[in-house]
Structure formats: structure tokens, C-alpha cells
Amino acid sequence: MELVSIQSEADWLARSAFVPELRMTLDDLQGILSGYDLPRVSGSKQGVVRCGVNGCNRLHYKGFLLKLKDGRETIMGWQCGARDLGLDFKEFQTSYVERKRQADQRAAVAAAIAEAHLLAAHAGTLVEPCREALEYLLNLRGSLQRHTAFWDNLKAVAKMDGRVLRELKRADERSSAKVDVVEAARIHGLAVLFGDMSRRVSDITYTAENWPAEVAGAGRGPPSELKSTLARARKMHETVRDTEKFIRDYSTLRSAIHGMWAVHHFQLRRAGKSNALRRVLERFAGQEPVWAD
Structure with missing residues (x-):
């Protein structure tokens, strides 16, 4: 039977089968959809809603949402629940929370199973x-690391979100500051060059080749297996999102590769000969990106 989450009176009023008052016997009851414990209202000690069963009308905060065999639904206060149904509200809520959690897990796993093949195909x-x-990035990184001073400056630029700074002498001699620091250039996507790339290909390949088989049949497993399956599903989604971002960042960096020359031009003009470094940057700038939005 459906398990319903009740946070306010509006939740049951919005249900099409709900009726505020009805008469019933225990034989009419199909089951309990939910318990509820409504927020307290200042100045009201008795409660804010009325029991809908058999003309009771007692005000209460805590109670149960009932479903009858004829399809109708109504609410019953916790005192009537204890007297007529033998229900302890606290025990019911503890049990309900656990059953609802498991039901939500199974629904989430069912959704993961339904989309597994689409996710794997996209991966x-x-x-x-x-x-x-x-x-491309590993080759670029290896080539640039041979130019130690440039590489160190490039790392510093990456930490500043790709901003290349330049010092300019101030025209106003009366100022105590001798120079202004301005942004001379910006290299977008630079951080990807310094990130961990070790498992990029293996992770996305594993998702593409193994995810449907891993999730198949998981919805019929015990609660502990459901939790594990959901954790793996989240990991697979993260892998896809991270891979998409990695490729986008690569494309952005490849497009901005000439901007790296600004690092050398403004920060390393006295670092020695630059022809070899220029050739490295021009060589990598000539390669087309493999994927972009």
C-alpha cells in the first residue's frame, strides 16, 4: 500500500479521495497511509485539526491518515487510534519512517534501473x-614542465582562476604606490591542466560497460543492498558529470592556449630564450578540440 508523507493539513486536503468526516467500523479499514505530528500553534493546547471518524471531532496535533476499503480517506486523532485501533503513535511513527525510507530507496533504485542503459550509452x-x-593534456603538461620557470608561473596563474597579472608604473608620482597591478590576460580552463587525470578514461569506460549489469535486479535485494546500489548510482552520475566537465574544460583550454604566451611575455621576459616554449604552445594550439558544446 502507498506510504504518504504528511507535513501539513494541506497534504491530505489535496488528496482526491479525502473526506473530512465519515462513519466506519474496523472492518472497513484497508490500512494506514501515514502518521502525522503537526507543528504546534501558539495559544492552542488541544490541537488544530479535528478527528474525522464517527463524529468524534476531537481537536488534535497527532494522528493517522486512514484508507478505507471503498477508497475513501480521512484522518483519525491519536487518542481514537489508540482506543479503536490499538495503535501506539510513537511506535507507529518509528515503524512508518523506516518503511517509508525503504520504499523511497526501492523507488530510487527502480529509477536507476530504468535509466541504466541510457546513462551507459551516454557514457x-x-x-x-x-x-x-x-x-592532449598529458602531452601538453609534460612539454610545459620542461620549462620550469614558466610552469611555476602557470601554476600560480591557475590558482588565480587564470588571471595573468602585470605591474604598470603609476603616472601619478605623488602616490605612495609605485605600480598598479592589472589583469593583462586570462587563460580560461587552465585548472584542468593541474587536476588529477589518472582515472578519467577508466572510470567513464567502466560506467559505459558495466553499469547496466551492476544495477540489474538490485531492486529486489535487501535494504543494505539498496543503499549500496544507490551509492553506486550516485557515483556513476558523478563520473558522467565530471567527464563532461573535463572535456569542456579541455576544449576551453585548447581554445585559450595562445593566452599562455601572455604568462611568458609579461612574467618571464628575462627568463632566457623563449623560442622553444613558443614552438610548444604553437604546436598544441594547432590541434583541434575533440568535443565542445
């Missing part, structure tokens, strides 16, 4: 772009 389209981006 499959990312494998080759990810592999090509990884190869």
Missing part, C-alpha cells in the same frame, strides 16, 4: 573524447 559517447583530451 559510451564520452569515452573516446575523454581519451583524446587526456592524451
Whole structure:
């Protein structure tokens, strides 16, 4: 039977089968959809809603949402529930919370199962772009690391969100500051060059090849298995999102590769010969991105 979450009176009033008052016997009851414990209202000690069963009308805060065999629904205060149904409200709520949690988990796993093949298919389209981006970035990183001073400055620029700063002498000699620091250039996507790339391809490949098989049949497992399956589902979604971002950042950086020259031009003009570094940047700037929005 459906388990319903009740946070306010509006939740049951919005249900099409709800009736505020009815007469019933215990034989008419199909089950209990939910318990509720409404927020207290200042100045009202007795309660804010009335029991809908058999003309009771007692005000209360705590109670039960009942479902009858004929499909109708109504509310019953906790005192009537204890007297007529033998229900302890606290024990029922504890049991209900656990049953609702398990039901929500099973629904989430069912959704994961339904989308597993679509998610895996999408992940499959990312494998080759990810592999090509990884190869490009690793080669670029290895080439630039040979130019130690430039590489160190590039790391500093990455920590400033790609902002390349330049010092300019102030025209106003009366100022105590001798120079102004201005943004000379900006290299977008630079952070991807310094991130951990070690498992990029293997993670997205695993998602593409194994996720449907992993999730198949999980919805019939015990609660402990449901929790584990949901954790893996979240991880698979994170892998897809992270891979998409990795490829986008790669494309952004590849498009901005000439901007790296600003780091050398403004910050390393006295670092020695620059022809070799210029050739590195021009070589990598000439390669087309593998994927972009």
C-alpha cells in the first residue's frame, strides 16, 4: 500500500479521495497511509485539526491518515487510534519512517534501473573524447614542465582562476604606490591542466560497460543492498558529470592556449630564450578540440 508523507493539513486536503468526516467500523479499514505530528500553534493546547471518524471531532496535533476499503480517506486523532485501533503513535511513527525510507530507496533504485542503459550509452559517447583530451593534456603538461620557470608561473596563474597579472608604473608620482597591478590576460580552463587525470578514461569506460549489469535486479535485494546500489548510482552520475566537465574544460583550454604566451611575455621576459616554449604552445594550439558544446 502507498506510504504518504504528511507535513501539513494541506497534504491530505489535496488528496482526491479525502473526506473530512465519515462513519466506519474496523472492518472497513484497508490500512494506514501515514502518521502525522503537526507543528504546534501558539495559544492552542488541544490541537488544530479535528478527528474525522464517527463524529468524534476531537481537536488534535497527532494522528493517522486512514484508507478505507471503498477508497475513501480521512484522518483519525491519536487518542481514537489508540482506543479503536490499538495503535501506539510513537511506535507507529518509528515503524512508518523506516518503511517509508525503504520504499523511497526501492523507488530510487527502480529509477536507476530504468535509466541504466541510457546513462551507459551516454557514457559510451564520452569515452573516446575523454581519451583524446587526456592524451592532449598529458602531452601538453609534460612539454610545459620542461620549462620550469614558466610552469611555476602557470601554476600560480591557475590558482588565480587564470588571471595573468602585470605591474604598470603609476603616472601619478605623488602616490605612495609605485605600480598598479592589472589583469593583462586570462587563460580560461587552465585548472584542468593541474587536476588529477589518472582515472578519467577508466572510470567513464567502466560506467559505459558495466553499469547496466551492476544495477540489474538490485531492486529486489535487501535494504543494505539498496543503499549500496544507490551509492553506486550516485557515483556513476558523478563520473558522467565530471567527464563532461573535463572535456569542456579541455576544449576551453585548447581554445585559450595562445593566452599562455601572455604568462611568458609579461612574467618571464628575462627568463632566457623563449623560442622553444613558443614552438610548444604553437604546436598544441594547432590541434583541434575533440568535443565542445
